[in-house]
Amino acid sequence: MVAEPISTTKERQGTARSARQRVFSGIQPSGNFHLGNYLGAIRNWVRQQDEYDNFFCIVDLHALSLPITAEAMRSNILNLASVLLASGLTPEKSVIFVQSDVHEHAELCWLLNSVTQFGELRRMTQFKDKAGNNVEGISAALFDYPVLMAADIILYDANLVPVGEDQKQHLELTRDVATRFNQRYGETFVIPEPDIKETGARIMSLDDPTKKMSKSSANPASYIALSDTPDVIRKKIKRAVTDSGTEIRATPDKPALTNLLTIFSLVADEQIQVLEERYDGKGYGQFKSDLAEATVQAIQPIQERLAEFEAHPNEVRAILARGAAQARAVAAPKMAKVKSRMGLGSGA
Numbered sequence: 001m002v003a004e005p006i007s008t009t010k011e012r013q014g015t016a017r018s019a020r021q022r023v024f025s026g027i028q029p030s031g032n033f034h035l036g037n038y039l040g041a042i043r044n045w046v047r048q049q050d051e052y053d054n055f056f057c058i059v060d061l062h063a064l065s066l067p068i069t070a071e072a073m074r075s076n077i078l079n080l081a082s083v084l085l086a087s088g089l090t091p092e093k094s095v096i097f098v099q100s101d102v103h104e105h106a107e108l109c110w111l112l113n114s115v116t117q118f119g120e121l122r123r124m125t126q127f128k129d130k131a132g133n134n135v136e137g138i139s140a141a142l143f144d145y146p147v148l149m150a151a152d153i154i155l156y157d158a159n160l161v162p163v164g165e166d167q168k169q170h171l172e173l174t175r176d177v178a179t180r181f182n183q184r185y186g187e188t189f190v191i192p193e194p195d196i197k198e199t200g201a202r203i204m205s206l207d208d209p210t211k212k213m214s215k216s217s218a219n220p221a222s223y224i225a226l227s228d229t230p231d232v233i234r235k236k237i238k239r240a241v242t243d244s245g246t247e248i249r250a251t252p253d254k255p256a257l258t259n260l261l262t263i264f265s266l267v268a269d270e271q272i273q274v275l276e277e278r279y280d281g282k283g284y285g286q287f288k289s290d291l292a293e294a295t296v297q298a299i300q301p302i303q304e305r306l307a308e309f310e311a312h313p314n315e316v317r318a319i320l321a322r323g324a325a326q327a328r329a330v331a332a333p334k335m336a337k338v339k340s341r342m343g344l345g346s347g348a
């Protein structure tokens with residue numbers, strides 16, 4: 001694995017790339033990258049890399065919204081960068097960088113706070129879910145999270161934001177905030193569109209199909225982590241809850257089977273209907289065992305590549321440094337324009 005020289009990176013920022021639609025998306029370095037993150041977001045980022053002008057960001061400032069130590073943050077950032085590269089993102093096709101390396105994200109967040117309403121933020125379901133009964137004790141950063149996310153996206157004039165369904169409400173807020181800014185200060189930002197796929201946008205927990213698969217779950221059996229060994233994956237799928245009855249169908253009254261069939265369909269690249277026909281009249285045992293093998297096969301190549309990147313942390317750091325330089329080259333002039341529109345600064 002040899003890091004790409006900077007000159008090549010600059011060359012590909014030429015006209016061919018800029019004529020394409022721009023994609024921006026982010027992922028938090030909060031540990032335990034799971035199958036939901038992969039199937040709902042990263043896999044799509046990888047598959048669409050050739051079509052778009054891509055910016056993918058490790059959003060460490062967002063990860064500060066919940067308590068995290070400096071050591072954990074440091075190792076999570078490097079690990080997540082390795083995971084993204086192992087999943088197939090490549091610096092030849094995408095700008096891959098860490099949010100806090102580009103100070104314009106935090107700066108624009110503050111400016112956008114001035115065109116965001118308190119009531120809008122209070123209605124965000126992610127805030128309500130994560131704050132739970134501790135609204136008085138949680139950080140103000142958790143409350144402001146959607147404004148920082150809006151800043152991340154519109155700083156790059158992204159046209160499309162490929163995310164899981166849990167981020168839909170935040171995307172709607174981003175559009176509202178950008179539109180309000182444009183109305184108040186003149187056309188400045190592109191209004192982005194969410195890119196949420198029909199299948200896989202909401203992978204559910206293995207122990208409760210009414211909750212999304214989530215890294216912050218107290219029960220590790222509820223999610224498949226990228227770091228799980230094949231045996232752990234087999235055990236987790238074997239223990240995954242199912243619905244009453246014996247039919248293997250993706251129907252509204254069978255949320256657990258729908259989730260398992262969705263996962264199967266995505267990891268094996270097969271239509272859900274084809275899987276339903278294949279397992280018609282067969283028991284859960286065979287279905288789960290085949291699903292486990294398909295999942296192991298999908299994850300194993302990523303794990304193998306991950307081990308290679310983990311063995312070369314300086315190359316990963318170099319990719320992030322180049323990504324940050326490329327991101328700054330877009331973010332800095334945009335911020336200058338925003339500040340001028342708002343009448344900020346000395347004018348010097």
Ligand code: AQP
Binds near residue numbers: 027029164213217
């Ligand atoms: N269960 C999921 N199904 C489909 N997509 C998902 N995403 C997250 N969970 C699922 C998508 O993954 C991308 C990165 O998400 P993030 O870094 O914002 O992580 P998150 O949403 O905070 O992930 P978790 O695991 O759910 O964390 P906690 O437990 O902290 O809430 C996003 O595009 C997201 O939509």
